[in-house]
Amino acid sequence: MFLDRKASKLRIREAENARRNRQEIIKALSDGQVTRRDLFKWGLFTVGGLLVAKHGLNPFVRSAYASVPTGFPRSPLFGVQAFTQPMPRFDVLPRNPLASLNPAPTKEANTTQQLLNPALEGVAPGDTGPIEGRPPGPIWAHQKFDTMPPKIAVPVSTEGAKVNTVYNPQVPSSLNSGINAGAPFRPAFHPGLPDQGPNAMWTFNGTLPPKLLIGRYGEGILFRHSNKLPFDRTQNGGFGMHTLSTHEHNGHHGAENDGFTGAFFYPGQFYDYHYPIVLAGLNTINTTATDPRAGSPNDAGGITKVPGDWHETMSTHWFHDHMFSFTAQNVYKGDAGMFNLYSALDRGNEAINDGVNLRLPSGTAKSFGNLDYDVNLMLADKAWDANGQLHFDIFDTESGFVADVMTVNLVYRPFFEVERRKYRFRILNGAVSRFFKISLSDASPMIQIANDGNLLPSPVVITQTDQLGIAERYDIVIDFSRYSIGQTVSMVNLLQHEDGTLPSSTLSLSSALSGSSTDPCVGKFLEFRIVRNPATPDVSQVPAVMIPNPDLSAIPVARTRTFVFGDGATQNTNDPVTSFRGPWGIGTNGGELLDADFGRISAAPRAGTREIWTLVNDGGGWDHPVHIHFEEGQILSRNGSASNVPAWEKGRKDVYRLRPDGSVTLTMQFRDFGGMFMEHCHNTLHEDNAMLLRWEIDDGGSPFLRPLPTPIPTPQGVKFQAPTQLPNI
C-alpha cells in the first residue's frame, strides 16, 4: 500500500497518523494486551472482521488518504538507486553429521525439562517446560524414523537480524556477481539503506541472504529448528509473533514434520523436523527399488535407487513459518528459505549422461547439487518506515498487504552477472499478498520447466509467465548465449496491484517499462549483466520430455469434495487458542463458510485412496492461491473444462490459483504418511483471517487415534484436547 511520492504533505501527514494509530493496535494485539475479540467488542472490528470506517484506521476510507487504499507514505530510499548492488545467492545451510546434534534426536519429542524464562507469557518464576516444542507422545512421533532414519543434521535458528559472518553461497565470487562471501554481510536491503534491527527482521539464523537447504532423495534430514526470538513477545518491532511452526512446503513427510499451524514452539525451545525425502508411493510402487529413474544422486556420480514412483520426483520447495494467525507477519519479517531437492532425474549436474539425468543447467564440479548455473530467486515486496525498518499492516484483512519496494533475495532491485549460456532460475513468490507476472525486458523467450515443486511433463516456451501466485514456484531456463558481452537484460513485473485482493491489471511489456504505473513494484526488478563467455562449453539441456504425471486412471475415486473460498464467514467454535475470527472462510461440501479453527477437522481422506477436490472462489473481487499440504495434485479442469488448463499447469502442483470467480478441480492420492494437515489460501493475510482448514489422513490401521487430538502448546508443555469435526468428513 502506498501513496504517490507527489502526494500532498497533508495527505502524507494523515497517512502517517493512520499508520501510527494502526501500529498501536497491531502492537497491542501482538503483545497480547488486547485480543481480536476485544476489538470486536469495542467496535473497532465489524463482525465480518473488517476494521470499522473510522478516520485513521480503516484503509478503505478512501477520502481520508488517497485512491490507493491505506495511503501509507512511500518507503524512503535514502538516495539509493536500483541496480546498483549485486544480487546475493542464497546462503547454503551446512549439512552436518547426525552425531553433531546435542541432544541426539529422538523418535518422540524430547521432553527433558528446562527452567523457563519468566518473560514468556504465562510463565511464573521456577516453571519448567520441555526443551522440544514438538507435541509429545506416539501420535507426534517421527513416522518411519526407524526404517528411514535421518542421515544429515541441519541446525537452524530463527532470530533477530544480525551481521552474517559465515555466508556460504557454494559458488565462487565470480558466479555471485563479485560478492566476497568472506566479508560481513549486513542485514540491509541495500548497502546504502539502514540495517534492520533485531526486532524488525527475523530470519533463519538471523542473517541475510535467505537460506537454502540442499537435500537428496533417500537421505533423510533432521532439521533442528531452535527458536531464538525474544522471550518477551512485545519485543517484535510492532508486528510478528515469537512462537513458530515451520512448514516444509510441500514435503511428503509425516504431519509431525509439516509445520502444522497449531504445533508451534516457544523461544528457548527447538523442534526436530524429520524430512525423510522419499518418493510418494514408496509402500506400493517400485517397492524393491529397481527402477533407476527412482533414485538419488550418490557421491560417485551414480544413482542410489530408492523405492517409490519416479513420476513423483520433486525439485523446488521452500520452508516458512506457519504460526496460526501470524504467518503473514512472520514470513514478511523474513522467516522463509528455499529447499532444492536432488534426484536421479534432476541431478544438479549437467554433464552426467547416463540416460536418466535430465542434465538441466546447474554445473559439473560436484556429483550433485551444483549451483553455478542453478539460481534461487525469492521475490517479495517490502515496505519500511522513516527509519528504514520493516513496516507491515495487518489491517488489510479484507484484501491483503502489498508493499512498494521490490526485492529479490531480500535486497532492493539488484543486478546479477551471468555468462553467455543457459541458467536455471527457481523463482519463488515469497510475498504475502502480491502476485507477479514476469517477462524479460526484450521479450526474449524463456523455457518454463517446472511449476511449484515439480518438473513439468514437457517444457513450455514462453515470453511471459502466467501469474505467479503467492507461494507458487516457477523454474525457468534462460539462455543468455543470445546476448553479447556487455549487454544487459532485465526481469520485468507486468502485474499491477492497487490492493492485496488480486492484481488490478496486466500491463503490456512496453507499458510496464514506461514507468507510468501507479504501482512501484511494476517494471524492472532484476538486471542481468552479461559479463563473459563460459569457461567451458554449456552442456546442459532442456529435454523435450521431463517427468510425465503419475497415471492415476486405474485408481478408483473414493470421494469427491468441494471447498468454497469466500468472505462473510461465520465461526461455530469459541476456543481461545484454536479458533479465530476473520472476514474469510471456507465452506466444505456445501456447508456454510467457516472461519479457521485448527481444532476442527473438515475432511479425512482414507489412507491409500484417491479423491477429487474442487476448489471454488465464490467472488469476483479477489483471487485465492490455495495451498493443499502434503500431497501433489493434478489439475483436471478449470471452471469445469480440461481445455482451460494451460500447458504450464499440466504437471503436479501444490498451489492452485483459483482466479476471480473461478474454480479448479484436481485429483490427489493420500498415502505413505498420516496425521493432520492443512488447506488454506496462501495470500497469507487471507490465511491469517481466517481462510484455513484442517484435514487429516484418517487411517484406522495406523498408530493414530481417530480423530486426532488437537495440540495446545504452552511453554510448560503441549496439552491436548478433543477435536471438533464437520459431519460426514
Place this chain on the structure above:
Amino acid sequence: MNIRQSVTSVMVSLVVVVLSALVWWAGPPAARAANVPITALIPVSGIVSVQPESVAFSGQAKVSSELVLDTSRLNHPPAVILTIDLSNVSGTGSLSGAKYVAGGNGTSVFRHLVSADTVEITFPFFRSTTAGSSAAQSGVASFALSFDLNTGAITSGTATIAAPNFPN
C-alpha cells in the same frame, strides 16, 4: 480495417458464445463459479522482422473474454480475464518459405472492462520442425478490442503482429 473480416469474426463469436454457454451450464454446480467465457476470433496479421529471416504471420487468434464482477464491499470495477490462443496463427519465412508456429497459448491478461482497449502481448514462435526448442524467437501481438460493457464480450477486434522493440 477489413469490414467483412470483422463481421465474420463477430458472427463466429456469437456461435462460440452459445457453445461456450452450453458447455458451461453442463458443468457440475461446484465448478460453475465463473461467468460465461465468451470467445471471439480476431483476425491477425503482420511481419516480424528478425534474423535470419522475416516471418509473415496471419490467421485468427482465439480470444476468450470472461467478465469479472466484484459484488463485495471492495467494489472493484468490472474487469475481464482475456485468454489468448494463437494456435491458429502461423507464419512463413521470407527466405526459406518455412512454416513458423506461434506458442504461448493460454496466455491470460486481466484488464479493467472498458469499451475499447488495446491489449499487447508477447509470444514465442519457432519453425514448426523445432517447436518447443530453445531456438524460439519472439513477437508482439497488439489487439484493438471493443467490448460489450454488460457482458464483457468482445464485439469487434483486430490485431497486428510485429517484432519486439522495447527500450532496454
